[in-house]
Amino acid sequence: xxxxxxxxxxxxxxxxxxxxxxxxxxxxxxxxxxxxxxxxxxxxxxxxxxxxxxxxxxxxxxxxxxxxxxxxxxxxxxxxxxxxxxxxxxxxxxxxxxxxxxxxxxxxxxxxxxxxxxxxxxxxxxxxxxxxxxxxxxxxxxxxxxxxxxxxxxxxxxxxxxxxxxxxxxxxxxxxxxxxxxxxxxxx
Numbered sequence: 001x002x003x004x005x006x007x008x009x010x011x012x013x014x015x016x017x018x019x020x021x022x023x024x025x026x027x028x029x030x031x032x033x034x035x036x037x038x039x040x041x042x043x044x045x046x047x048x049x050x051x052x053x054x055x056x057x058x059x060x061x062x063x064x065x066x067x068x069x070x071x072x073x074x075x076x077x078x079x080x081x082x083x084x085x086x087x088x089x090x091x092x093x094x095x096x097x098x099x100x101x102x103x104x105x106x107x108x109x110x111x112x113x114x115x116x117x118x119x120x121x122x123x124x125x126x127x128x129x130x131x132x133x134x135x136x137x138x139x140x141x142x143x144x145x146x147x148x149x150x151x152x153x154x155x156x157x158x159x160x161x162x163x164x165x166x167x168x169x170x171x172x173x174x175x176x177x178x179x180x181x182x183x184x185x186x187x188x
Contacts, residue, residue, distance in 0.1 A: 040174045055184075065109055068112075081119075086123075
């Protein structure tokens with residue numbers, strides 16, 4: 001009987017610790033992550049419209065900005081498709097635009113971990129968004145090659161060297177909404 005009572009109390013204690021984020025290396029609650037800025041930047045819908053304004057680019061999906069995970073991390077993932085008949089002419093400008101656009105979204109939580117960008121293309125030459133991110137100075141190493149699908153992760157975690165440099169480059173959150181660049185794509 002005492003063993004059952006001890007087991008029941010142990011289960012309750014472990015459950016309480018897990019719920020409070022203290023057990024098993026639990027992380028932050030996200031309470032210190034800035035969110036829902038009163039002004040500045042742009043809305044998520046406005047960001048999507050500006051990305052859609054790039055000729056030959058279709059936004060497949062944008063996720064992120066939701067509540068921080070158990071470690072207190074937040075981020076965004078932006079999936080783009082290059083329409084048939086178009087190629088990426090200036091990959092660095094595309095990455096710059098996407099990163100600055102995400103940083104300017106004032107709704108939801110500020111990204112404090114990373115911004116993921118994926119690009120799918122039907123062009124026979126493919127595209128390497130990781131190499132474009134390296135060329136633009138957002139990542140140090142890009143170990144990928146042009147292909148029909150590529151992805152890059154831009155660190156914005158201030159605890160990491162590259163992330164701290166990227167946040168310094170981006171400035172305060174939410175950043176100013178960037179102008180839609182020209183010459184990012186060209187027709188084949």
